[in-house]
Amino acid sequence: MSLGFQELEAAERPPTIMTSRLEGELLEVSMGPQHPSTHGVFRMNVALDGEIVRKLKPVFGYLHRNHEKIGENTSYLGSMPYTDRLDYFCSMTNNWAYALSVEKLAGIEVPERAEYLRVILAELTRLQNHASLLGFLLSDMGAWGTPLMYAFREREKILDLFESLSGSRMMCDYMRFGGCRVDASPEWLARAKEVVNRFPKFLDEFENLIVENEILIARTQNVGKLSPGLAISAGITGPMLRACGVNYDIRKVDGYGYYPRFKFRIPLGEHGDTYDRLMMRALEMRESIAILNQAFEQIPAGPVMNPKVKIRAFKPPVGEAYGRIEAPKGELGFYLISDGSSNPYRYRVRPPSFINLTILEDLCLGHTVADVMVILGSVDIVMGEVDR
Amino acid sequence: MIGTGILKGMAVTARNFVGSYFEKERLITVQYPEERSPLPENYRNFPFLIYDTEDAEAGLRCVACKICEKECPPQCIYIVKSEDKKPDYMGKPQFYPKIFDIDISVCMSCQICVEVCPFEAIKMDKVFELSTRERFDALRQGKDELSKSNTYYHSIHPIEAAEVDAKLAEAAAKKKPAAAPAAPTAGTSKSTPPSGS
Numbered sequence: 363m364s365l366g367f368q369e370l371e372a373a374e375r376p377p378t379i380m381t382s383r384l385e386g387e388l389l390e391v392s393m394g395p396q397h398p399s400t401h402g403v404f405r406m407n408v409a410l411d412g413e414i415v416r417k418l419k420p421v422f423g424y425l426h427r428n429h430e431k432i433g434e435n436t437s438y439l440g441s442m443p444y445t446d447r448l449d450y451f452c453s454m455t456n457n458w459a460y461a462l463s464v465e466k467l468a469g470i471e472v473p474e475r476a477e478y479l480r481v482i483l484a485e486l487t488r489l490q491n492h493a494s495l496l497g498f499l500l501s502d503m504g505a506w507g508t509p510l511m512y513a514f515r516e517r518e519k520i521l522d523l524f525e526s527l528s529g530s531r532m533m534c535d536y537m538r539f540g541g542c543r544v545d546a547s548p549e550w551l552a553r554a555k556e557v558v559n560r561f562p563k564f565l566d567e568f569e570n571l572i573v574e575n576e577i578l579i580a581r582t583q584n585v586g587k588l589s590p591g592l593a594i595s596a597g598i599t600g601p602m603l604r605a606c607g608v609n610y611d612i613r614k615v616d617g618y619g620y621y622p623r624f625k626f627r628i629p630l631g632e633h634g635d636t637y638d639r640l641m642m643r644a645l646e647m648r649e650s651i652a653i654l655n656q657a658f659e660q661i662p663a664g665p666v667m668n669p670k671v672k673i674r675a676f677k678p679p680v681g682e683a684y685g686r687i688e689a690p691k692g693e694l695g696f697y698l699i700s701d702g703s704s705n706p707y708r709y710r711v712r713p714p715s716f717i718n719l720t721i722l723e724d725l726c727l728g729h730t731v732a733d734v735m736v737i738l739g740s741v742d743i744v745m746g747e748v749d750r
Numbered sequence: 751m752i753g754t755g756i757l758k759g760m761a762v763t764a765r766n767f768v769g770s771y772f773e774k775e776r777l778i779t780v781q782y783p784e785e786r787s788p789l790p791e792n793y794r795n796f797p798f799l800i801y802d803t804e805d806a807e808a809g810l811r812c813v814a815c816k817i818c819e820k821e822c823p824p825q826c827i828y829i830v831k832s833e834d835k836k837p838d839y840m841g842k843p844q845f846y847p848k849i850f851d852i853d854i855s856v857c858m859s860c861q862i863c864v865e866v867c868p869f870e871a872i873k874m875d876k877v878f879e880l881s882t883r884e885r886f887d888a889l890r891q892g893k894d895e896l897s898k899s900n901t902y903y904h905s906i907h908p909i910e911a912a913e914v915d916a917k918l919a920e921a922a923a924k925k926k927p928a929a930a931p932a933a934p935t936a937g938t939s940k941s942t943p944p945s946g947s
Contacts, residue, residue: 440823443860508763515776526790529874535860543865544792571762574755674821674866 388416393734395424401498402745406722406734413730418723422716422749429750433709438464438539439673441709445696446533448711449747451491454483454524455689457537462618463685463696464539468678470671476541477620478661482554483536484619484687485650485657486524489561490517491690492601492643492650495742496568499640502739503581509571516564519557526550540671551658558654565647573641582637586725586737589634596721600692600714601642602741606634612688619687623660624653639740677704691715691742711750715743791909794874796854797863799896806897811871813838814847818863818872826856827863840922852896854880855889870914876906 394405403424409417429448433441445460446453458480465472472480497513521531527550528536528543536543546554572578588598590606603610611628613621629645631638680702686695692714699708718741725741726734770776780787801809814831830849838844863872875898882888904911 436823437821439862439866440821443823443858443862512766522790526792529790529792529794529861530859533859543861567762571759575759576752576755579755674817 391731393731395421401738401743402748404738404743404745404748406738408731408734410731413732415726415729415731415734418726418734420719420722422719425745425749427750430709430711434706437704438676438678438706441706442538443533443535446535447746448713448750449689449691449694449715449744450532451494451744452487452690453532453534454487454536455687455694457534458484458619459685459687459689459694460696461537461539461685462687463683463698464678466685467681467683467698467700468539468676470540471668473541473665473668474620474662475545475664476666476668478657479542479546479666480537481619481621481624482654482657482661483524483527485654486520486554486558488650488690489558489647489654490520491742492647493517493564493568495643495739496572496640499736499739500572500578502735503578509568512564512568512571516561519560523550523554523557526553538667538671538673539676540668540673542666545666551661554654555658558651558658561647561651565644565651569644573644579637581733581736582635582640582740584633584635585729585733586636586639586740587634588721588725592721592724593634596724597717598692598721600688600690600718600742601646602639602692602718604628605631605638605642607632612686612693616686618685621653624656626650626653636736636740643742675704677702682708686712689714691744691747692718713747713750715741716748716750719743719748789876791907793876794861795859795878796857796875796880796891797852797872797896798875798898799850799872799893800870800900800903801897802900804899806894806899808836809838810846810893810897811838811869812847812850813844813869813871814850815845815868817866817868821862821866823860823862824856824858826853826858827851828853847893850893850896851890853890855885870918873903873907873910873914 389410391408391410392405393408395403397404405421405424407417407419407421408415427447429444432444436444442457442460445456448456464470493513494510494517497510500509501507524534524536525531527546528534588602588606590608593603593606594608599610599612607630609628609630612618613626614628626649629642629649631642678700680700682697682699684695684697686693688694693712694714695712697708697710697712698706701707722738722741725737729737766776800811801807802811803809814829816829816831819825819827819829828849828851829847832846832848835843835845838846859874861874864874880889900911900915903914
């Protein structure tokens with residue numbers, strides 16, 4: 363069991379010291395990859411002093427699928443369905459990030475209606491991602507099942523919307539460079555509006571369930587504190603960064619899509635602990651609902667696809683582009699280098715959950731094993747995106 | 751007072767528990783094999799080939815151009831083009847696929863074959879009960895299993911099929927400008943009845 367840990371740390375710690383320390387002080391535990399709370403096949407090598415974590419090394423790669431290399435060997439269009447499989451909770455935002463970078467690369471305009479649809483779908487994705495995250499996090503804390511089922515009940519309504527629009531619940535493959543694949547019917551928009559109008563009721567209920575709960579407060583406040591300085595230097599993005607009080611949201615910073623047209627606020631945390639990270643999601647959902655309501659009012663009629671774009675045998679000009687969006691988990695970017703052929707020369711994903719996860723050790727040191735699970739849950743990872 | 755937060759949460763669970771017995775919104779279980787929830791119009795699963803007229807062999811729209819084979823991201827389509835030409839459903843001599851296989855254990859239902867097909871020959875099916883007892887040949891669907899009629903297409907995707915028919919009728923009318931003032935080029939929004947062409 364301790365083999366992996368020693369391999370990683372061979373330079374720092376000679377094995378002789380390890381064996382002598384094992385007698386009474388540090389115990390090495392390999393948590394995962396088949397652990398119910400690790401959100402997929404994720405392993406941590408933890409050195410424990412009693413119940414306190416003294417060292418923690420994340421081990422990635424169990425779900426590595428060669429995503430970037432596949433992207434370099436298929437056409438630009440062919441990579442689109444693969445992006446669904448990165449963060450399979452948020453396939454719509456993955457599609458958008460990839461479409462955005464190809465559009466930057468080839469200088470493609472997107473029709474107005476398609477941009478609005480993208481905003482609507484991205485915010486719906488944010489709603490369902492954050493809702494299920496809260497459910498999973500409570501599940502990690504021992505509220506086994508019940509809050510998760512409440513969250514999944516709401517998520518299912520949004521996934522039904524995705525299914526009736528794109529044909530698939532999770533592997534939507536909906537956006538294309540130059541727009542969206544199919545148009546949303548007025549009935550679909552009406553249904554989406556109804557789902558969004560009902561969402562605050564669920565949020566109120568969920569907040570009643572968690573916000574004041576003394577057990578939850580005891581488990582999360584002052585646990586896994588992250589300082590703004592460390593967060594910035596480690597490249598943390600998304601709700602995790604904003605929970606430390608850093609005002610950085612790509613929707614505001616970059617103003618991609620039509621986000622500058624919407625009025626919304628960026629919730630910020632103060633302490634950067636697990637409780638702040640948890641509440642950040644609840645508050646962001648409120649803002650997403652505000653954006654959605656504005657988008658439903660403003661959405662114009664018109665085409666959803668730029669007619670000039672040929673998706674078959676698509677060859678962008680030579681160049682490079684980096685497109686990034688504020689995915690529910692953080693900054694999701696695609697970096698593409700084109701050599702003028704039908705495949706990208708280089709295809710690189712900047713996955714938010716992977717980079718947010720690299721800081722796990724700093725968050726967990728000094729806390730108990732039980733807290734590690736809660737902290738990991740609050741980071742919000744999906745292994746499909748971490749390992750690619 | 752300590753404990754109020756927990757009590758508040760308990761009230762939520764209690765309300766949900768009671769509600770799960772009579773609130774219609776919460777009684778959502780569908781007894782699957784006997785009852786089925788309807789699939790949305792846009793639902794997609796695996797591709798199939800469309801044929802017009804009654805004869806699956808003669809009416810196949812596919813001309814074995816191999817574009818879908820080339821564009822398919824997981825490379826699950828395998829086509830062998832015929833050496834000879836034979837008249838298609840419109841009487842024009844065309845190549846046809848001698849072999850057209852789709853390995854549905856590889857297919858990821860991404861719909862790219864449908865989007866790139868210039869002949870509207872391949873479309874997405876809605877059948878999902880495809881489990882078999884074997885791993886290999888049973889999951890590789892050949893031309894015979896894949897060919898399905900245009901009427902079937904209309905029954906699963908009525909709106910989309912009507913649009914496709916209108917588009918094909920328009921293209922056929924354009925090709926034959928001599929043939930009278932080209933039949934009503936079907937209104938785009940209204941669904942047109944399946945034309946047997």
